[in-house]
Amino acid sequence: MGKLIGKEVSVAAADAVGLVNVDVIAAYPITPQTHIVEHLSELVAAGELDAEYIPVESEHSAMSVCCGSSARGARTFTCTSSQGLALMNEVVFIASSLRLPIVMVVCNRHLSAPIGIANDHSDIMPVRDSGWIQVFAENGQEVFDHVIHAFRVAESEKVSLPVIVNMDGFVLSHMIEPIEYWEEEMVKQYLPEFKPLYRLDPDDPITIGALTMSEYLTEAKMAQNEALKNALPEIVTAWDEMAEITGRQYRPVEKLHEDSSETLFLTMGSISGIVSDAVDQLREQGESVNLLKLRLFRPFPFKALKEAVGNARRVIVIDRAVSFGGPPGPVASEIRSAFYSDTNRPMISGFICGLGGRDLIPDDYINIYRESLLQTEGGATETEDILYGVKA
Amino acid sequence: MTTPSEFTWRDLEPGVIISDAGNSREYKTGDWRSARPVVDKANCIKCGVCYLFCPDIAITQAADGTFEADLYYCKGCGICEQECYTGCITMVDEEE
Amino acid sequence: MIEVRLHGRGGQGAVTSAELMAITAINQGQYAQAFPNFGAERRGAPVAAFFRISPEPINTRNMIYHPDMVVVLDPSILRLVDIGSGLHKQGILVANSRFSGKELQQELGITQTIATVNANVIAQEELGLPITNTTMLGAILKAREFYSPDKLLGPLNERFGRIAGKNIKAMQRAYRETRITPALN
Numbered sequence: 001m002g003k004l005i006g007k008e009v010s011v012a013a014a015d016a017v018g019l020v021n022v023d024v025i026a027a028y029p030i031t032p033q034t035h036i037v038e039h040l041s042e043l044v045a046a047g048e049l050d051a052e053y054i055p056v057e058s059e060h061s062a063m064s065v066c067c068g069s070s071a072r073g074a075r076t077f078t079c080t081s082s083q084g085l086a087l088m089n090e091v092v093f094i095a096s097s098l099r100l101p102i103v104m105v106v107c108n109r110h111l112s113a114p115i116g117i118a119n120d121h122s123d124i125m126p127v128r129d130s131g132w133i134q135v136f137a138e139n140g141q142e143v144f145d146h147v148i149h150a151f152r153v154a155e156s157e158k159v160s161l162p163v164i165v166n167m168d169g170f171v172l173s174h175m176i177e178p179i180e181y182w183e184e185e186m187v188k189q190y191l192p193e194f195k196p197l198y199r200l201d202p203d204d205p206i207t208i209g210a211l212t213m214s215e216y217l218t219e220a221k222m223a224q225n226e227a228l229k230n231a232l233p234e235i236v237t238a239w240d241e242m243a244e245i246t247g248r249q250y251r252p253v254e255k256l257h258e259d260s261s262e263t264l265f266l267t268m269g270s271i272s273g274i275v276s277d278a279v280d281q282l283r284e285q286g287e288s289v290n291l292l293k294l295r296l297f298r299p300f301p302f303k304a305l306k307e308a309v310g311n312a313r314r315v316i317v318i319d320r321a322v323s324f325g326g327p328p329g330p331v332a333s334e335i336r337s338a339f340y341s342d343t344n345r346p347m348i349s350g351f352i353c354g355l356g357g358r359d360l361i362p363d364d365y366i367n368i369y370r371e372s373l374l375q376t377e378g379g380a381t382e383t384e385d386i387l388y389g390v391k392a
Numbered sequence: 393m394t395t396p397s398e399f400t401w402r403d404l405e406p407g408v409i410i411s412d413a414g415n416s417r418e419y420k421t422g423d424w425r426s427a428r429p430v431v432d433k434a435n436c437i438k439c440g441v442c443y444l445f446c447p448d449i450a451i452t453q454a455a456d457g458t459f460e461a462d463l464y465y466c467k468g469c470g471i472c473e474q475e476c477y478t479g480c481i482t483m484v485d486e487e488e
Numbered sequence: 489m490i491e492v493r494l495h496g497r498g499g500q501g502a503v504t505s506a507e508l509m510a511i512t513a514i515n516q517g518q519y520a521q522a523f524p525n526f527g528a529e530r531r532g533a534p535v536a537a538f539f540r541i542s543p544e545p546i547n548t549r550n551m552i553y554h555p556d557m558v559v560v561l562d563p564s565i566l567r568l569v570d571i572g573s574g575l576h577k578q579g580i581l582v583a584n585s586r587f588s589g590k591e592l593q594q595e596l597g598i599t600q601t602i603a604t605v606n607a608n609v610i611a612q613e614e615l616g617l618p619i620t621n622t623t624m625l626g627a628i629l630k631a632r633e634f635y636s637p638d639k640l641l642g643p644l645n646e647r648f649g650r651i652a653g654k655n656i657k658a659m660q661r662a663y664r665e666t667r668i669t670p671a672l673n
Binding site: 097098099100160197198205206207208210212216218219220222223226227 | 400401402404405406407408409410411413414
């Protein structure tokens with residue numbers, strides 16, 4: 001392993017974007033993403049990064065610019081958060097439907113109202129179905145690695161889809177921690193030159209975004225869905241090849257301990273470390289419990305998830321957002337759906353945690369474990385997701 | 393269940409782009425027309441205002457300098473008749 | 489793992505102190521985190537910043553509720569904020585104050601070890617400004633030898649460029665002038 005240096009995760013994310021020698025950055029600053037765009041604009045202004053930094057007037061414009069520049073064949077990056085992601089929503093769907101390999105970092109923050117700036121996943125869940133590849137990072141190193149991985153996957157000619165790298169706002173974006181930077185040579189070895197599937201070119205014109213009605217819309221959406229599903233092996237290959245360069249092996253679903261346990265926690269993002277502390281405390285007390293980290297959210301890794309769950313009796317899914325009037329844990333409902341047709345399916349016990357940055361400690365997750373056990377002992381096979389720690 | 397078809401979802405280009413640009417030329421809009429512009433060439437001053445205003449770029453200049461509509465595209469909107477300075481364009485019902 | 493909470497006022501650079509402590513620890517091959525109190529930042533308002541240093545990789549990302557050390561950058565905060573909140577019995581308070589540790593123990597009802605330094609005077613004389621964030625680094629390292637104060641020179645030079653010299657002098661002077669008052673039984 002190379003030398004670890006102390007960097008703010010936002011600065012490291014921006015430096016990773018610089019390392020891949022991006023051509024166009026279009027972004028609008030919003031808390032807690034601000035440090036990423038600040039550092040990128042510094043790199044461009046100082047002449048250290050030869051890119052076009054386009055300071056747009058809104059996130060809707062940011063994603064629109066990204067679509068234009070990506071369609072022209074430029075390596076394109078943006079990042080946003082919360083309200084900004086909501087404002088750009090319309091164009092987020094267009095980017096993926098046009099198969100434009102844009103890379104976006106989302107510093108996950110709660111969505112208004114009431115207004116707030118702290119971390120949860122309520123901003124990203126509304127774009128769950130947008131057709132972007134989506135990964136969640138647990139720490140600064142993962143953010144750095146995944147920015148580079150995102151460009152590699154997005155621009156792969158077998159994929160050509162945009163990628164969102166989710167990093168929790170503040171908890172990661174404002175954290176200084178040890179990160180190993182890649183050398184330029186490593187990036188050159190890992191990331192080939194961007195060769196777009198198609199490009200806007202006045203000398204060789206094409207039509208992008210033409211009208212499609214019922215005659216071919218079903219076929220268009222079939223093709224889009226297949227493209228996203230078929231990205232999965234490419235995503236895994238890109239992780240495997242990264243492991244050869246960095247020694248860090250990422251997988252769609254990762255297990256904390258290799259053994260099989262009766263109960264599994266399932267988490268996404270930066271809380272995994274805290275939950276792993278709780279899991280280790282419980283294991284010391286003799287409990288049969290393990291942790292699964294869901295790294296890849298789209299395309300959803302059904303096969304890897306089932307392999308990782310194995311014969312576990314219970315999966316405790318930690319959600320960071322509410323699907324109002326719905327299941328209500330968006331991730332728990334996906335996990336339930338993944339197992340519904342299995343005869344020997346585990347009980348899925350959903351807990352919604354840490355809304356608006358509420359800081360849950362390992363003891364909270366130990367409470368959640370005990371509460372989940374009580375649900376099963378009471379004979380429950382189906383449970384309703386619980387907003388953990390609600391003041392009542 | 394799928395519907396058998398010669399053209400399938402696999403035949404779409406990525407992102408549903410259209411790589412043979414300019415194929416809207418093949419699109420016949422002339423059959424939207426219920427009235428067609430008829431030009432009285434004797435009164436045409438060759439100013440080209442009909443050409444400028446035609447929303448479908450259906451009007452072209454003939455070899456003698458006068459203008460006429462390409463009926464493959466002309467939708468019969470009548471703007472050329474409205475704009476013509478000399479009143480040399482008349483919309484005539486297709487039925488006549 | 490050692491966990492530290494810093495109190496200051498928005499704009500005084502408490503976050504910078506935490507950052508420099510963590511970055512230097514990482515340079516020494518240790519693991520560390522530094523982070524602000526997550527939320528809106530307002531100049532002049534009491535703020536907190538945090539750092540952790542550990543020989544092992546750090547899993548947790550929780551706020552720090554039971555610090556081993558509390559650092560107060562601004563004497564006017566000593567009586568404004570519950571600075572002793574959660575401080576371990578074996579912990580230490582590092583205070584910028586013109587009063588002695590004994591006087592502070594009595595006045596604030598704190599029984600733990602206290603390290604004191606008159607950082608306002610040092611900062612004013614060395615930097616010409618009452619900004620104590622770099623000065624207090626010397627006091628922190630006197631209170632607990634995370635590493636030798638010399639290890640801070642690189643990071644201070646990198647951060648402050650042409651004004652690094654003054655900040656280094658202030659830090660070194662605070663290291664010499666910090667006085668430790670043992671815990672009350």
